[in-house]
Amino acid sequence: MLLEALSVTKSFRGRRGGAPVVAVSNASLRAEPGRFVAIVGESGSGKSTLARMLLDLIPVTDGTVELDGHDIAQLRGGERRAYRRRVQAVLQDPAGSLNPRKRVEQAIGEVVRLHRIASGRSAVRAKVIEALELVGMEPAGRFLDRFPHELSGGQRQRVLIARAIALGPDIIVADEAVSALDASVKAGVLKVMADLTETIGVGYVFITHDLPVVRKVADYVYVMKSGEIVEEGPKDRLFADPQHPYTRTLLAAAPELAPAD
Numbered sequence: 001m002l003l004e005a006l007s008v009t010k011s012f013r014g015r016r017g018g019a020p021v022v023a024v025s026n027a028s029l030r031a032e033p034g035r036f037v038a039i040v041g042e043s044g045s046g047k048s049t050l051a052r053m054l055l056d057l058i059p060v061t062d063g064t065v066e067l068d069g070h071d072i073a074q075l076r077g078g079e080r081r082a083y084r085r086r087v088q089a090v091l092q093d094p095a096g097s098l099n100p101r102k103r104v105e106q107a108i109g110e111v112v113r114l115h116r117i118a119s120g121r122s123a124v125r126a127k128v129i130e131a132l133e134l135v136g137m138e139p140a141g142r143f144l145d146r147f148p149h150e151l152s153g154g155q156r157q158r159v160l161i162a163r164a165i166a167l168g169p170d171i172i173v174a175d176e177a178v179s180a181l182d183a184s185v186k187a188g189v190l191k192v193m194a195d196l197t198e199t200i201g202v203g204y205v206f207i208t209h210d211l212p213v214v215r216k217v218a219d220y221v222y223v224m225k226s227g228e229i230v231e232e233g234p235k236d237r238l239f240a241d242p243q244h245p246y247t248r249t250l251l252a253a254a255p256e257l258a259p260a261d
């Protein structure tokens with residue numbers, strides 16, 4: 001399975017007849033199961049817009065998003081539903097991704113039913129428990145009846161990850177998924193996410209401002225600036241030998257990333 005953005009561009013109509021905003025310009029990216037791909041770049045550089053195109057939430061203005069060589073804009077009915085299952089979103093919890101009135105079992109169970117992963121109360125519950133265990137919420141039974149406000153920030157983020165993996169996705173597009181968490185909590189959630197590349201073979205498109213996070217978990221990194229991907233490469237190469245002046249600036253702004261050893 002290969003998910004690609006091929007020279008995608010997104011422009012938004014300008015306000016009050018003003019010039020259009022080109023949020024993403026000619027960007028290409030590859031994601032696949034088992035691989036941890038990160039996108040970094042300053043605020044407004046187009047990261048979330050690129051993510052939304054990958055998630056099939058907004059149409060591209062130009063270029064294509066392709067799954068195994070098939071343009072996702074051409075998908076119909078059941079094929080599009082299958083795509084929506086295979087490529088999952090995990091956003092940050094303060095964005096209101098969890099309904100405050102739904103208990104954990106219902107929040108995860110309803111997507112399991114919707115995508116027909118399981119049906120019947122006990123089969124759905126088993127799926128929910130399995131997903132909670134995979135994100136380290138054990139014993140899972142303790143969490144089934146909790147409402148979001150009865151969970152910590154890190155636990156809520158784990159529930160969002162569990163809800164995504166319950167569907168057996170190939171790729172998770174995670175937009176600032178750990179950015180709001182305290183350092184120690186962040187490390188735990190990040191480890192859970194990274195471990196899933198091995199336990200269930202999921203791949204990531206992981207968007208963050210946080211370069212130390214990227215250094216810890218990414219395999220491959222794309223750097224965005226003003227809507228363009230200005231540099232990309234395997235993580236070790238990118239951190240050791242940044243080529244683009246903007247990448248150097250980003251690294252210089254994170255003193256804890258001074259070359260190790």
Ligand SMILES: Nc1ncnc2c1ncn2[C@@H]1O[C@H](COP(=O)(O)OP(=O)(O)OP(=O)(O)O)[C@@H](O)[C@H]1O
Nearest residue numbers: 012013021022023042043044045046047048049050
């Ligand atoms: N729906 C929209 N209509 C008009 N302009 C938009 C829209 N969505 C995004 N933009 C503009 O596109 C550009 C890129 O925004 P985007 O949210 O993708 O950046 P980002 O890299 O995710 O930033 P951040 O790190 O702050 O989340 C910005 O200039 C933004 O104002």
Ligand SMILES: [Mg+2]
Nearest residue numbers: 047048049175
């Ligand atoms: Mg964003």
